[in-house]
Amino acid sequence: xxxxxxxxxxxxxxxxxxxxxxxxxxxxxxxxxxxxxxxxxxxxxxxxxxxxxxxxxxxxxxxxxxxxxxxxxxxxxxxxxxxxxxxxxxxxxxxxxxxxxxxxxxxxxxxxxxxxxxxxxxxxxxxxxxxx
Amino acid sequence: xxxxxxxxxxxxxxxxxxxxxxxxxxxxxxxxxxxxxxxxxxxxxxxxxxxxxxxxxxxxxxxxxxxxxxxxxxxxxxxxxxxxxxxxxxxxxxxxxxxxxxxxxxxxxxxxxxxxxxxxxxxxxxxxxxxx
Numbered sequence: 001x002x003x004x005x006x007x008x009x010x011x012x013x014x015x016x017x018x019x020x021x022x023x024x025x026x027x028x029x030x031x032x033x034x035x036x037x038x039x040x041x042x043x044x045x046x047x048x049x050x051x052x053x054x055x056x057x058x059x060x061x062x063x064x065x066x067x068x069x070x071x072x073x074x075x076x077x078x079x080x081x082x083x084x085x086x087x088x089x090x091x092x093x094x095x096x097x098x099x100x101x102x103x104x105x106x107x108x109x110x111x112x113x114x115x116x117x118x119x120x121x122x123x124x125x126x127x128x129x130x131x132x
Numbered sequence: 133x134x135x136x137x138x139x140x141x142x143x144x145x146x147x148x149x150x151x152x153x154x155x156x157x158x159x160x161x162x163x164x165x166x167x168x169x170x171x172x173x174x175x176x177x178x179x180x181x182x183x184x185x186x187x188x189x190x191x192x193x194x195x196x197x198x199x200x201x202x203x204x205x206x207x208x209x210x211x212x213x214x215x216x217x218x219x220x221x222x223x224x225x226x227x228x229x230x231x232x233x234x235x236x237x238x239x240x241x242x243x244x245x246x247x248x249x250x251x252x253x254x255x256x257x258x259x260x261x262x263x264x
Contacts, residue, residue: 005160006183010142010213012256023253028137028227051138051216052184077255078210081142084183095160121155122146123209 003091005083008129009047009054013067013079017044017059020076024048030055034109043067045108056082056108080115080125088112088128095126135223137215140261141179141186145199145211149176149191152208156180162187166241175199177240188214188240212247212257220244220260227258 014020017035024030030048038045042065046057058079060068070079085091092103092114100118107113111130120126146152149167156162162180170177174197178189190211192200202211217223224235224246232250239245243262252258 004183005162007142007185007187010139010210012254014254020254030137051136053139055139055213075255077252078142078213081187081210120209122144122152123207124144 003086005085006131007053007081008084008132009056009082010050011056011058011079011082011127012077013058013071013074014076015059015071017046017057020057020059021046024055024057036109037061038106038108040106041065041067041108047109080127082113082127082129084131085128086131088114088130092116092128095128097121135218137217138263139185139213140216140264141188141214142182143188143190143211143214143259144209145190145203145206146208147191147203149178149189152189152191153178156187156189168241169193170238170240172238173197173199173240179241212252212259214245214259214261216263217260218263220246220262224248224260227260229253 025032030050033049034047036045042062044059044061048055058067089103096117103114103117105112105114113127113129116126157164162182165181166179168177174194176191176193180187190199221235228249235246235249237244237246245259245261248258
């Protein structure tokens with residue numbers, strides 16, 4: 001890669017963000033720094049301060065949200081790893097396996113983001129987001 | 133919690149660390165900073181520099197290693213989240229659910245570590261390790 005990859009956040013898929021906040025905010029003591037309803041993702045995204053990186057809770061807002069299907073298959077748990085990048089779409093494309101399909105731009109905290117297209121390698125789904 | 137929790141590393145369970153390094157080191161460009169055979173865990177632990185935190189590849193060295201059973205059930209993927217703490221064993225005990233059982237000390241990079249006993253809450257297994 002032309003730029004070193006640095007973790008921005010780790011995402012945890014949950015059924016209900018308010019219920020999960022009782023654990024991650026109230027019990028673990030992690031402070032909420034951002035909370036949004038992301039229409040494109042069909043999900044509520046809650047970002048928690050976890051020291052050098054953020055934790056992102058991803059909770060479905062619609063039955064047809066991708067994370068709803070993921071939850072049906074896997075249950076709650078660690079969902080993806082997001083790296084900061086200067087060139088989000090270019091880096092996502094560069095990391096995609098051959099024939100994986102196009103990069104679909106998304107967003108979070110008002111920044112462009114994109115998942116690396118294709119099946120997760122070593123079971124680990126990767127996302128890129130604009131560097132802070 | 134008496135001390136704010138800060139992420140130290142995110143662990144990824146893999147069948148074979150050398151194969152996984154072709155992806156995480158050679159393709160993503162993450163540098164290996166530590167590599168050990170951890171007899172107590174029955175696993176090879178490879179730590180990669182991922183900017184503000186480390187990624188830890190966990191690969192079983194024995195068929196009866198806990199991570200071998202996890203891989204059989206889940207396949208490869210994100211396995212746990214590790215926070216730095218000053219009081220590793222005390223924090224692990226404080227975060228355990230009632231009746232979850234005792235804290236079992238472990239290690240990684242020569243530091244004491246411990247998983248929070250009991251079933252993962254919201255599917256997210258938590259570990260503590262000594263602050264750097």
